């Protein structure tokens with residue numbers, strides 16, 4: 001792949017406990033190019049969340065390696081990993097993960113504060129991002145004053161705060177009704193295209209699978225070869 005952003009090689013993650021070993025991700029290898037929207041699908045328990053957490057540096061593999069934007073995630077120490085997660089990877093979760101006492105604008109500004117972006121620039125960038133996700137008029141509202149779809153839009157704006165080349169989204173429409181989910185998916189599709197970002201999105205949602213450039217299917221922790229019919 002000429003313009004590769006994500007490279008995953010031989011990734012394996014086991015969980016051990018109570019005499020049992022669960023192989024959540026087994027020998028997974030793939031690459032994703034810049035600007036690609038890659039959907040990750042598979043039944044519940046297939047390993048989607050585990051894979052996304054490994055790629056995003058939220059978890060460490062038992063073996064195997066991950067590179068994002070030329071930097072090795074799996075070899076990074078805690079400090080480098082923090083910087084990588086702050087600057088290179090934006091996260092969106094099913095449960096939104098907004099800070100309840102902060103307004104929409106303040107939530108979007110959190111990653112910029114962590115990156116020490118000066119206040120004036122922060123305010124301006126937050127306003128642009130809220131406008132981009134269609135919430136220009138809701139900057140002062142707190143999460144409990146917004147619908148689920150609006151909260152997820154705030155979370156998407158927050159994920160874009162430091163303009164990361166990679167967006168990792170775990171079931172971003174899992175808590176939304178199908179119409180709201182569709183509009184969030186359309187937004188993600190449009191943002192990825194407009195900003196040339198790469199997105200790795202775990203989903204059960206057939207709509208997103210339709211919008212994806214490529215679909216990875218996991219079954220019992222393994223990638224199903226693309227020629228095989230998907231059974232997820």
Ligand SMILES: Nc1ncnc2c1ncn2[C@@H]1O[C@H](COP(=O)(O)OP(=O)(O)OP(=O)(O)O)[C@@H](O)[C@H]1O
Nearest residue numbers: 015022023024042043044045046047048049050051
């Ligand atoms: N912290 C953990 N300790 C032990 N086992 C775990 C842990 N996290 C996940 N697992 C197991 O690893 C496997 C993969 O789980 P994972 O959450 O990655 O699947 P998933 O495809 O994201 O499922 P879902 O669609 O339900 O979110 C499952 O068998 C799960 O029970």
